[in-house]
Amino acid sequence: MKVTVENIKGLNKDIKVFIDKETMNAHMNEKYEEIKKTVNLKGFRPGKVPKEILKRQFGKAIFSEVLDKVLKDTSVKALEDNKIKPAGQPKLDLKIYGEDKDLEYVMSITELPKVELKSVENIKYDEYSVKIQANETDKRINEIAKSQNNFIDVADEIKAVDGNSVVFDYKATIDGKIFTGGEGKNTQLILGKDLFIKGFDKQLVGVKKNDEKSVEAVLPENYPQKEFAKKKANFVCKIIAIKKSEDVKIDDNFAKNLGAKDLTDLKLLVSKQINEEYKNSLDKLAKKQILKEIENFKVDEIPGNLIEEEIKILAQGMSEDDAKKSRKNFENIAKKRIKVGLILNEFGEQNKIKVTEQEVQAEVQKQLSMMPGQEKMVMEFYQKNPSALASLRGTVYEEKIIDLIKIKAKPNKKEITKEEAEKILKEHQKQDHDHNHNHDHDHSKEKKIETKKTTTKPKSSKAKETKPKKVSKK
16 A cells, blocks of 8 residues: 655645555455355355356445445555544545556545643632531421421311311212213322312312312313313312321431431431532533633644534524624634634543443433433433434543543632532623623524544545544544
């Protein structure tokens, strides 16, 4: 294989690759020997079909397969040997090709720029730790206790009032006729919440245990059996129990019911939980600070094809006129985003940061835990959308890069109170809101910066050009 680099214009260049016909024929013969073992043709014993017969019957298909493999292998090697990282998919132009011929092709590429990393030790960011006071922990535990439904039976003669839980069986009819779903056992309602059928529970105020109460209510519009929706129904309710809410006693038993060893352990767990809630939000601010500092790093030239691709993403859903008006701003956003992505990716490569399959699956599980009840749907989404899984991998890769930068950089460590944390977060939310207000349309189009790495998989069609691809770092 002979490789020459030609027509160098900035980041754009052509790479001419030549493979002599002897090498191509060797690849073809190897493929013929491979398929010879598996082909069954009438009149020939397995593995004994002459090459000329195979060539007549399968020659074109075999050549196409061999050509694809040679193009893929030699183009990757040519780029690696010349230490060239392409920004997107190269354009291939086949100059000479065919059976029993030399192979010559030209790869036209835009190269990723060389990124000179400043010493990340000079990056500065705020690293907060939030000190949680004991009264804050107690307040949170009291809120948890209040949210617990702790109902106890009242005496038989006591009438139900708002806030009580009423347990009852019912049979319902429409125009005197029983209907589907019109019967229930041990139904529980907390009076005053109006969570069953609108206007239903207020008619149970004043009932006692063992009472029989007739309630009229209009079935909701979304009733499962459409033919009964919006119909007036009569519910005959047999009251089984009236229960009143009693404050939960905050003690070791209460703590054990919540999974803690005792009350002291619960306070420790709750304090950590509150701290984590603030830490996650404050860590996002630290990440913003780091990315902002990275914007000051120098990149001599940004590939035009990547800028155009990014602008297309930013302009998605916009009219042609609006996209033209916003182009200048989109171009600035695109350059900034690509620049930061290139620098993060270079840092990741220099520090040999990898993302394991276990880390990707852990991130998927995190997504599942954030959407209770929809786990199956989320899992199917990732199974059917490899690009979504690749994006998730890119997110994990970026987080690992940021975490390493934090270790190498200069944190300004601050211990703050919960009130101070809230003030800082509120100020940043206001800044984001003001930024959104001033750049509403453009900002809404912005997406999180993802570190991306380009791969090369040239196609074997003559002079065919494919759009540049950016895929998440593997």
